[in-house]
Amino acid sequence: MARLIHIGDLHLGRQLHGVRLLDDQRIALDGLTALIEARKPDALLIAGDVYDRAIPPADAVAVLDDFLCKVAGQLAVPVIMIAGNHDSAERLGFGSRLLGEGRLAITGRLDPEVTPVVIEDAHGPLEIFPIPFLEPARVREMAGDDSILDQQSAMEEMVRRARDRRTSDRAVLMAHAFVQGATI
DSSP states (O other): OOOEEOOOOOOBOEEEEEOOOOHHHHHHHHHHHHHHHHOSSEEEESSSOOOOSSSOOHHHHHHHHHHHHHIISSSOEEEEEEOOSSSSSHHHHHHHHTTTTTEEEEEOOOOOTTEEEEEEEEEEEEEEEEOOOOHHHHHHHHHHHOOSSSSHHHHHHHHHHHHHEEEEEESSEOOOOOOOOOOO
């Protein structure tokens, strides 16, 4: 069975009551790095809201860069990251076409094909389908389906597309969404 560590909603660069939290966030990421080094997972999944706002402060970008270099670079643990509603999909996804071929896969903008990221472990391939935060209007336009009016119908369309692309017996759907009453 694949060993995955899943995190989300880092909100790097956030301020709370005028107090910058970046030093605390850096300490938390250092602790996470130590956990990753100790547990040696097959991948780290970062499920959106990486930054606290669409245009993050430069020092928040530097903290994420340091963290990703340690995990995907030094520890050689694949990282799969998607954009959340607080992130700029375009900014977070910069370089994703090139990066997806190595140990860092970033999905900023919605991929109409829902292309899986495939990792290998002792049991074979595991397909991870990254779905960033969905804008119903974008999914409606992409699908050519005027009935897609809300988050639920947008997610249903993207899940259907992921199912259609699935080729492995093992798959994970990774999304940044509010989910209530889900069933398997």
